[in-house]
Amino acid sequence: MRRVVCPGSFDPVTNGHIDVISRAAQLYDEVVVAVFRNPSKTALFSTEERLELLRETTRNLENVRVEHVEGLLVDFCKANDISAVVKGLRAVSDFDYEMQMAQMNYSQAGVETLFMTTNPLWAFLSSSLVKDFAKFGGDVSGLVPPIVLERLNKRLREQ
Ligand code: PNS
DSSP: OOEEEEEEOOTTOOHHHHHHHHHHHHHSSEEEEEEOOOTTSOOSSOHHHHHHHHHHHTTTOTTEEEEEOOSOHHHHHHHTTOOEEEEEEOSHHHHHHHHHHHHHHHHHHOOEEEEEEOOGGGTTOOHHHHHHHHHTTOOOTTTSOHHHHHHHHHHHHHO
């Protein structure tokens, strides 16, 4: 079985993430969406909430499963017979960091990274930007799935 992983913090999942996950699902037998905590970011949604939103928004993709992962991505790959990571690349600004991570993962564990160019529709999009825009009253309805929009607005109202 050809299995890949799409890792991220997904706080929250955006249309850009869904685009990459669904395109990867057309290329591979199985896509594991691995939800990590990114220690350099403060999360708006708990891990359980991020998992739920991802599961809801990918439920139409039969070969996609969503998991919470702790520790190193390469260890998860080895334990789950996953030989490659799929990452969306939006712009050159993503490149340096992604390249470093990819080379680290390959040099230490032989895990490949495949970069998928983001659909230009979502090239500017990030979870952080969505949260910032929504926080100040911006309308992000075209940028995230409806259930994410609902939860995001609710969370921001509560704050
Ligand atoms: O959505 P993000 O926050 O940009 O995702 C970053 C993530 C989770 C993909 C990255 O931090 C990662 O791969 N973390 C897993 C832990 C790990 O293996 N770290 C070493 C990377 S060289």
